[in-house]
Amino acid sequence: MAAATPSAYTERISCPLEESDIEERLEELLGAVLTSRRTASVPARMLSTLKRPAQDFALHWASVIAKSNSEMAFQFVSHVSQAFDRLDTDGVTQWIIEAMDIYDRDGLYLGSAALREVETFAARLVQKRYSVTFDDIVSIMNKFVIGLSGRNLSIDEDEAAWTDTETIYLPHFVRQFESGHQNFQVYKATVGYLLAQTRYGTFRVDRTSGVPILCAEIAKFREPARALRIFGAVEELRLLARLQSELPGLARQMREFKKALSRAGTLDSDSAALEKIQRSDAEVEDSLALVRKLYEDGVDVPEPTCYQGIIDLEKVRLVTKQRVEAEREKFRADLALLAEGITGEDESNDAGMDREQFEVSMSPSADDDNPGAGDLTFTIDGKPVVPPDDVVQTANSIIQDFGEIPEDYLVAAGSRLYDADPSADDDQSERSEPRSETGISYDEWDYRRCHYRKNWCVLKELDMHPGNEQHVAAILEKYSPLVREIRKSFEALRGEDRMLRRRKNGDDIDIDAVVESYVDVVKGEELTDRLFIKSHKMERNLAVVFMVDVSGSTKGWINEAERESLVLLSEALETLGDRYAIYGFSGMTRKRCEVYRIKTFEESYDSLVKARIAGMQPQDYTRMGVVIRHLSEKLKQIDAKTRVLITISDGKPDDYDGYRGEYGIEDTRQALLEAKYAGIHPFCVTIDTHAHEYLPRMYGHVNYTVVSDIRKLPLKVSDIYRKLTT
Amino acid sequence: MHRIESEEYRITREPYYAPQGNEIELFESAYKNNIPVLLKGPTGCGKSRFMEHMAWRLQRSLVTVACHDDLTAADLVGRYLIVGGETQWVDGPLTRAVRIGGICYLDEIVEARKDTTVVIHPLADDRRVLPIEKTGELLQASEGFNLTISYNPGYQSVLKDLKQSTRQRFLALEFDYPVAELEQAVVMHESGIDAAHAAALVRFAGMTRNLKGSGLEEGASTRLLVHAAKLIVFGIAPLDACNASISQTLTDDPEILTAIREMASSLF
Secondary structure, eight states: OTTSOHHHHHHHHHSOOOHHHHHHHHHHHHGGGOOSSSOSHHHHHHHHTSOHHHHHHHHHHHHHHHHHOHHHHHHHHHHHHHHHHHOOHHHHHHHHHHHHHHHHHHOHHHHHHHHHOHHHHHHHHHHHHHOEEHHHHHHHHHHHHHHHHSSOOEEEEESSOEEOSSEEEEESEEOSSSSHHHHHHHHHHHHHHHHHHHHTTTTOBOTTTOSBHHHHHHHTSSSHHHHHHHHHHHHHHHHHHHHHHHOHHHHHHHHHHHHHSOOSOOOOOOHHHHHHHTSTTOOHHHHHHHHHHHHHHTOOOOOOOTTOOOOOHHHHHHHHHHHHHHHHHHHHHHHHHHHHHHHOSOGGGGGGGGGOOEEEEEOOOSOTTSTTOSOEEEEETTEEEOOOHHHHHHHHHHHHHHSSOOGGGGSOOOOHHHHOOTTTTHHHHHHHSOOOSSSEEEEEEETTTTEEEEEEEEEEEEEOOOOOTHHHHHHHHHTHHHHHHHHHHHHHHHTOEEEEEEESSOSEEOHHHHHHHHHHHHHTOOOOSOOEEEEEEOOOOEEEEEEEEOSGGGTTHHHHHHHHHHHHHHHHHHHHTOEEEEEEEEESSTTOEEEEEEEOSSSOSOHHHHHHHHTOOOOSOBOHHHHHHHHHHHHHTSOOSEEEEEEEESSOOBOTTSOOHHHHHHHHHHHHHHHHHTTEEEEEEEOOTTGGGTHHHHHOTTSEEEOOOGGGHHHHHHHHHHHHTO | OOOOOGGGGOOOSOOOOOOSSSHHHHHHHHHHTTOOEEEEOOTTSSHHHHHHHHHHHHTOOEEEEEOOTTOOHHHHHEEEEEETTEEEEEEOHHHHHHHHTOEEEEETGGGSOHHHHHHTGGGGSTTOEEEETTTTEEEEOOTTOEEEEEEOTTOOOTTOOOOHHHHTTSEEEEOOOOOHHHHHHHHHHHHOOOHHHHHHHHHHHHHHHHTBTTTBSSOOOHHHHHHHHHHHHTTOOHHHHHIIIIIHHHOOOHHHHHHHHHHHHHHO
C-alpha cells in the first residue's frame, strides 16, 4: 500500500466494487441463510450499482447486522440499494437503527418487515423532517396577521384550518411538501386565504335576519354538504382574484400550490360565468349564484386546495350572531353618548333623543378592494362629529359584516349596555355595609357623570405572602446567560460618561476654556485655572414603581412569567442603581381593593423580597384606577427628577361590581392622567394581544408595549425598561 | 478662513414637497407673524423636506442644526477661536440665522441637553432677542428670522420629553406619514418608480406600521420607501430591495423579520 501513488490509492478506494467481489463478501457474511434458490447474486447485483462509499457503508452494516441475525442482514442487503434511492446516508442509518430496534423488541418477523418497508419509512422520515408545526409559526403568523389586516384576529390551533370570522384556526402541522419552506408557505397561504374570507365578505351578513347569507343559502340545498364543497371551489376562485390585486405575491404562491398539488377535477363551467365571479366587484352572492347553477348541472367538485381550509357554517353563524347583536347595542349606545356630548348633558334631552338624526357615510375609499378602509364621516343632525377611535372601530367591523351601516343602527338608543350602571345594585349594599376603617379611601371617576365618586374605593396595603426563596435562585439559574447579558448592558448604561467642562483638573484640555483664558489675558483679566475637561458618570435620578397584575387571570404561565420578569428586572435595577419598588395588585369589588407589597422603596433586594417574588399568587380581579392613584401617591413622596410607573398586565381593567368595559377604561385613563399631571410617566407592558383596542386610549399611543409571546416576557421587560429610561 | 455667506444657505431650486394638509399656509402665517414653529412627527415623514421647501418658498436662508446629546449652548450661539494669536468670535449657527434673518431649524430638539434648549427661549417669544453672554451682546433678531424645532413624539423614553416652558412658545404642526395616494406620489416622484411598485411599497409600509407596538418601535418611514424604490429602479429585485432597505433597518428580531419578509413576499 505504501508503494501506491496517491492517485492510484484514491482510485482504488473510489472505484465501485465488482459484482463478483460483492457476492463473495456476501456469501461469507450470510452463508447461514443462503440456499441454492436463495443466493447472494441478486443482492450483489443491486449493490454493484451503488457508488463505492455506499457499497462500503452497506457491507459494513451487513457485517454488523449479521452478528445479530443473518436473516436480518439478508433483508438489509436486499433493500439497501432501494433505501439509497430514497434516502441520504443519515436517513439510511436511521432506517437501519429503527429496524434493528424493532428486531430487538419484537423479533425477526417484524424486524425484517421493517427493513422491507423502506418506502414507507422514507415517506415518514421526509414528512417528519420537513413538517412545520403550529408552534413553529404561531408567533410569526400573529405578526403577519396584524401587519396584513391591522386588526387583531386571534390565531389558534385546531384539527383543520378554518375561521369563525374572529379567530383563525390552523392545523397542528403541515407536511404536504418535502420542504420546510414550502410547508411554512402553506401556513402563510392559509392565513392569507382565511383573512381574505373575512375581508372580502364570504360571511357577509344578511341585513334582515342578522345571519350570514352563506349559511342561509347553503341550508336551502337538498345536499348542503355538496353545495358547500362547490361553494368552496367557487369562492376560492373569487377570493384568489381579489387577492391578485392586493397581494399579488400571495396570490402567485397560491397558484403555484394549485399547480404543484395536482388536484382531481377542475371547476367545469362556461368561461363567462367563471369570469364574472373573478371580477373585482364580485360578491359572495355572485359565488352563490354560480353554485346554484353548478349544483343543478351536477358538476364534479375539485379537491379543495391545500390552503383553503374548511367552512364551519354553524360556528360562523353563532359567532356572527353574537357579534352582530353586541355591536348593534354598542354602536347605538355609542351614538347616544356622542349625541349627548353634542347637545350637552341635559337630562330633559333624553326624552327627545330620537329626534336626533345620525348619519354615517363613507368617503370613497382609495382602496376599492378593501371595504371599510375608506374614511368614515359621522354626522348628527347634519353636524359633523369626530367619534372616538373605538366607535370607528365598531363601525368598521359592522361595515365588514354588512357592507355598510344598516339604517336601524343609526338610531341612538339607551341600550342595555348603556343603562348598565356599574353601581346600580351596589348602591344598595353600600348603605347596609359599614365602610372599612383600616383602608385608604380613593375617589373613582365615573365617565358618564363626568365626576368623581367620592371615597368610592377602599384600598388596603398588605404584604405579599413570602414563598420559597429557592425559586428565585432557580430562575437565575435558568436565565443565567441572559442575566449576565442584562448586567452587562445595564452596567454600560450606568457608566454613561458626561463631559464636564471647565474643571480644575481632568483628562483633557478644554480648548474653549483655554481660548477664553487667552482673551482674558489679552484683556488683562485674571487667568482662570479651570481649563480641563473631566468625564463624569451621570447620576440617574430616577424612581420607578412596578405595578404587577396578580389578578386571577394571570394564573399559570403568566404568573410564572411575571415572577421571572421581576427577578431579571431586579437584577438589572440593582446593577443600575435606580430606586424602585414593586407592588402586586388585585381585589374584589370597590371595598376590597388590595395592593401587595413586594418591595418598597426603602427595602433592599434581600431574601425577604426574593421570597415575596417567589410567593406571588394569582388573586381576584383587576381594578386598576385606585391602584394607580395609590402608587402615584407613593411616587410623589419620592424626590426624583424622573418618576415612572410601569404596569405589567394581562388585560383590561375588570372587577366584579361592573368595573369593566368603558367604565373601567375611563377610570383607569383618568387615574393615569392624574399621575401625568403629577409629573409621573406611566407606561404599560401587556401580554394582551387585543391591547391595541384600549391601551392607546388609556396610556397614549406610545406609552405601552405588547409582548405577544408570554414566554418572552422575562426577556422583554428588562429590555423595555432600558429603552424607556435612556 | 472661509466664512459662509448668507447666500450659501439659500435654496435656489424648488425642493419637491407634497402638502399633507394646510401646513404650508399655517407655516406661512406663523412666519409672517413671527411665531416660532414646532414640527411633530415620526422619523422620515418629511419634516426636514418641508423646511427646505418653506425656506425656498419664503426665499429665506435655512440654517439646520441636527441636535445631539452633547450639543452645548456654545455650539448654537458661537465661541471664540484663536486665529493667529488673536481671539476671534465666531457665530454659531443660531446666531448666524438671527443676524441674517434666516430660518433656523433645530432638528430633533429633544436630543439636545436640557440647558441648551433654554437658550432659545428669549428668541421664541415676542422679545426675539439672543443674549450672547461671552460678547456681552444682546442680539435683536433681524426681520425674517424664524425659529423652527422638530421632535418625534413617538419615542418611548421618559427622559426625552419637551418641557412645557419650551413647548408653549411654539405653534405646533403635526406631521404623519402621508395618506396612501399621496405617499405613492411622493415615492414615485423621488425615485422615478412606476405606479404599481410604488403602490405595493406603500401598502408594505402600511403593514409594518400596523406592527408598531407589537414588536416594532416604528413602522417604515416614507424615506425608507424611497430608498427601496430607488433600489428597485436601479434593477434590484423588489423583495431584496425591501429586505435590505426596509425590513432589516426596522428590527433585528428574527421572528419579526420573518413576519415582515412574508408580508413583502405577499405583495411582490
